[in-house]
Amino acid sequence: xxxxxxxxxxxxxxxxxxxxxxxxxxxxxxxxxxxxxxxxxxxxxxxxxxxxxxxxxxxxxxxxxxxxxxxxxxxxxxxxxxxxxxxxxxxxxxxxxx
Amino acid sequence: xxxxxxxxxxxxxxxxxxxxxxxxxxxxxxxxxxxxxxxxxxxxxxxxxxxxxxxxxxxxxxxxxxxxxxxxxxxxxxxxxxxxxxxxxxxxxxxxxxxxxxxxxxxxxxxxxxxxxxxxxxxxxxxxxxxxxxxxxxxxxxxxxxxxxxxxxxxxxxxxxxxxxxxxxxxxxxxxxxxxxxxxxxxxxxxxxxxxxxxxxxxxxxxxxxxxxxxxxxxxxxxxxxxxxxxxxxxxxxxxxxxxxxxxxxxxxxxxxxxxxxxxxxxxxxxxxxxxxxxxxxxxxxxxxxxxxxxxxxxxxxxxxxxxxxxxxxxxxxxxxxxxxxxxxxxxxxxxxxxxxxxxxxxxxxxxxxxxxxxxxxxxxxxxxxxxxxxxxxxxxxxxxxxxxxxxxxxxxxxxxxxxxxxxxxxxxxxxxxxxxxxxxxxxxxxxxxxxxxxxxxxxxxxxxxxxxxxxxxxxxxxxxxxxxxxxxxxxxxxxxxxxxxxxxxxxxxxxxxxxxxxxxxxxxx
Amino acid sequence: xxxxxxxxxxxxxxxxxxxxxxxxxxxxxxxxxxxxxxxxxxxxxxxxxxxxxxxxxxxxxxxxxxxxxxxxxxxxxxxxxxxxxxxxxxxxxxxxxxxxxxxxxxx
Numbered sequence: 001x002x003x004x005x006x007x008x009x010x011x012x013x014x015x016x017x018x019x020x021x022x023x024x025x026x027x028x029x030x031x032x033x034x035x036x037x038x039x040x041x042x043x044x045x046x047x048x049x050x051x052x053x054x055x056x057x058x059x060x061x062x063x064x065x066x067x068x069x070x071x072x073x074x075x076x077x078x079x080x081x082x083x084x085x086x087x088x089x090x091x092x093x094x095x096x097x098x
Numbered sequence: 099x100x101x102x103x104x105x106x107x108x109x110x111x112x113x114x115x116x117x118x119x120x121x122x123x124x125x126x127x128x129x130x131x132x133x134x135x136x137x138x139x140x141x142x143x144x145x146x147x148x149x150x151x152x153x154x155x156x157x158x159x160x161x162x163x164x165x166x167x168x169x170x171x172x173x174x175x176x177x178x179x180x181x182x183x184x185x186x187x188x189x190x191x192x193x194x195x196x197x198x199x200x201x202x203x204x205x206x207x208x209x210x211x212x213x214x215x216x217x218x219x220x221x222x223x224x225x226x227x228x229x230x231x232x233x234x235x236x237x238x239x240x241x242x243x244x245x246x247x248x249x250x251x252x253x254x255x256x257x258x259x260x261x262x263x264x265x266x267x268x269x270x271x272x273x274x275x276x277x278x279x280x281x282x283x284x285x286x287x288x289x290x291x292x293x294x295x296x297x298x299x300x301x302x303x304x305x306x307x308x309x310x311x312x313x314x315x316x317x318x319x320x321x322x323x324x325x326x327x328x329x330x331x332x333x334x335x336x337x338x339x340x341x342x343x344x345x346x347x348x349x350x351x352x353x354x355x356x357x358x359x360x361x362x363x364x365x366x367x368x369x370x371x372x373x374x375x376x377x378x379x380x381x382x383x384x385x386x387x388x389x390x391x392x393x394x395x396x397x398x399x400x401x402x403x404x405x406x407x408x409x410x411x412x413x414x415x416x417x418x419x420x421x422x423x424x425x426x427x428x429x430x431x432x433x434x435x436x437x438x439x440x441x442x443x444x445x446x447x448x449x450x451x452x453x454x455x456x457x458x459x460x461x462x463x464x465x466x467x468x469x470x471x472x473x474x475x476x477x478x479x480x481x482x483x484x485x486x487x488x489x490x491x492x493x494x495x496x497x498x499x500x501x502x503x504x505x506x507x508x509x510x511x512x513x514x515x516x517x518x519x520x521x522x523x524x525x526x527x528x529x530x531x532x533x534x535x536x537x538x539x540x541x542x543x544x545x546x547x548x549x550x551x552x553x554x555x556x557x558x559x560x561x562x563x564x565x566x567x568x569x570x571x572x573x574x575x576x577x578x579x580x581x582x583x584x585x586x587x588x589x590x591x592x593x594x595x596x597x598x599x600x601x602x603x604x605x606x607x608x
Numbered sequence: 609x610x611x612x613x614x615x616x617x618x619x620x621x622x623x624x625x626x627x628x629x630x631x632x633x634x635x636x637x638x639x640x641x642x643x644x645x646x647x648x649x650x651x652x653x654x655x656x657x658x659x660x661x662x663x664x665x666x667x668x669x670x671x672x673x674x675x676x677x678x679x680x681x682x683x684x685x686x687x688x689x690x691x692x693x694x695x696x697x698x699x700x701x702x703x704x705x706x707x708x709x710x711x712x713x714x715x
Contacts (some may be wrong), residue, residue: 019244031306040408043323046307047408051415053304054243054296061244061253065108066101090308096308261625261684263692283684286677384668424671427610431678438685 014070022077023060025052029081032088034094105248113245113451117443118472119238126222128436131429133215134180139568140212140487143202150203154342157184173362210492213501236303239296274449280442287435294419323409327391327401334369340397349375349390355555383423384414463520470516474530475509481537482508488544531583538576542569609666611708613659618683619702620655625687656689
């Protein structure tokens with residue numbers, strides 16, 4: 001196996017943490033965002049968003065290892081998670097509409 | 099580094115590290131397909147089918163007579179075709195201690211304690227380790243999904259090698275073929291089961307939706323998402339309740355004679371007590387979500403559950419995972435495909451090992467030891483559990499815990515042997531195969547000697563295939579293990595020396 | 609009916625397998641002629657479709673399709689395993705399952 005032998009040890013740690021934590025963070029932000037903005041009734045919004053979140057996490061984990069560098073993986077996953085999460089949680093009264 | 103290279107690294111390590119844990123989950127899940135059949139096998143009182151006369155009110159009466167603490171709730175399930183007895187569970191109010199009982203349909207008294215087929219189900223979803231175990235299983239499920247996706251990207255000839263298995267090829271090639279065959283052909287099953295598996299506990303794994311849309315109020319969340327009913331305690335003692343049988347008859351009539359599922363009584367000693375009745379319908383994938391809730395004191399119908407579309411989709415996914423629909427045909431299909439998943443994991447570690455043991459890479463001995471400890475340890479521990487179930491006296495107190503100890507000690511013994519003999523893998527495999535054969539073939543014999551109604555000739559004569567099936571599968575597995583142990587050549591002389599030099603075991607690859 | 613569906617799924621997988629150069633050569637010594645290859649693939653598609661219809665008729669569309677998926681995966685696995693260890697049995701097993709399936713469907 002050449003791939004990991006040639007990687008810097010802590011670049012590898014960066015990718016693993018991006019896949020686990022960054023990936024979960026993105027899934028969390030994704031769920032929060034779509035639990036608010038999907039054009040469905042509240043219980044359906046939440047369920048649809050929550051059920052899809054695992055696919056987002058898997059895609060994020062794969063991306064964390066496909067990205068050009070660990071830093072870039074963290075930047076993209078963390079940035080997206082932050083934007084989606086903030087847009088979800090800072091939507092005021094609207095987020096709890098029925 | 100190309101995409102394929104980085105995915106290869108991800109697949110190799112992200113697949114190898116959780117593979118023993120995943121084996122435990124997949125193997126236990128495969129057994130859990132037949133939890134109710136195993137439960138019947140483990141409870142001699144259920145061997146000969148009888149139509150009991152016990153009612154839900156008898157079960158409540160037993161609970162009132164034997165448990166004196168204030169209860170938060172209790173729940174019960176009546177006899178079904180696969181589980182022909184009443185089962186009861188309860189939770190005490192202050193201590194949150196839970197209890198359970200299963201009733202002998204002949205006498206109406208609790209049967210001798212056993213962990214039952216439920217043991218494998220619990221092992222499957224939380225490793226018998228409570229909430230932390232459930233999170234570990236969830237994470238393992240995510241690793242499995244990532245390994246499946248990265249494995250598909252890595253595979254160069256997904257369709258060209260679809261049917262290819264060359265057992266005569268050199269070690270690594272043969273293991274890779276096997277890993278691909280079981281992985282690729284079973285891919286739809288593995289993907290769907292891994293995804294629906296993590297989805298079952300989605301509300302624990304992903305609380306973001308409840309947090310953002312319900313302000314983090316779990317009660318409001320579950321209430322609205324499930325379309326269920328809940329009544330807060332009034333802190334007044336309850337009047338005498340109406341008999342359950344009347345409520346059950348009413349529910350049955352409203353559903354046009356349907357079978358009933360779980361019956362739940364919430365805070366039974368408070369004036370707010372509610373009886374909820376669920377419908378049992380194995381002819382559909384998702385369990386029906388139209389529970390009826392009655393006032394326990396007046397018997398008045400308070401509410402019928404109206405689940406929103408999203409929740410019905412969720413129960414459909416969960417139902418797809420749990421295989422409680424479509425009869426034994428579906429469970430047999432799931433069981434065989436689950437075994438294919440186990441084979442995929444075993445072959446995957448085989449590829450890793452063959453690639454490295456030629457140059458005696460680091461960790462070879464450890465992986466080999468873990469393989470023996472888990473791939474043999476778990477099945478042998480399960481057999482030890484069944485042996486304990488037959489040998490422990492029925493009057494033993496904490497009999498279930500003793501069965502659990504038999505499981506754990508059996509596993510530990512195999513693990514110690516596997517780690518001790520990790521440098522002589524051929525001898526280890528041969529010994530463990532022989533031990534598995536002995537334990538598996540011995541069980542139907544033991545069953546024949548101790549169980550007048552449960553032994554194989556008796557169950558076959560009744561046409562009771564569900565019960566006979568357990569013995570038949572044990573016989574088949576035992577015969578297979580015996581055959582493999584016998585066919586396997588004894589250890590080459592030089593390999594039994596504990597040298598650091600690479601131990602080549604060509605016969606393992608066959 | 610579901611056994612017949614399984615037989616069709618197995619035969620479909622066997623046909624797809626024999627439409628491939630490597631496996632056709634394994635059994636018959638040379639690669640399949642183009643027309644035979646197309647015929648095998650056409651048969652496989654028709655058999656899979658028929659299996660899906662049979663399962664749906666027997667068990668309803670939802671459960672029928674789940675069973676169909678399981679059957680075609682297990683059929684493919686059986687083809688792969690037979691090809692590895694008992695390749696001469698590939699077609700006889702197909703005939704046997706098809707006969708058993710037809711019998712149970714008729715009775």
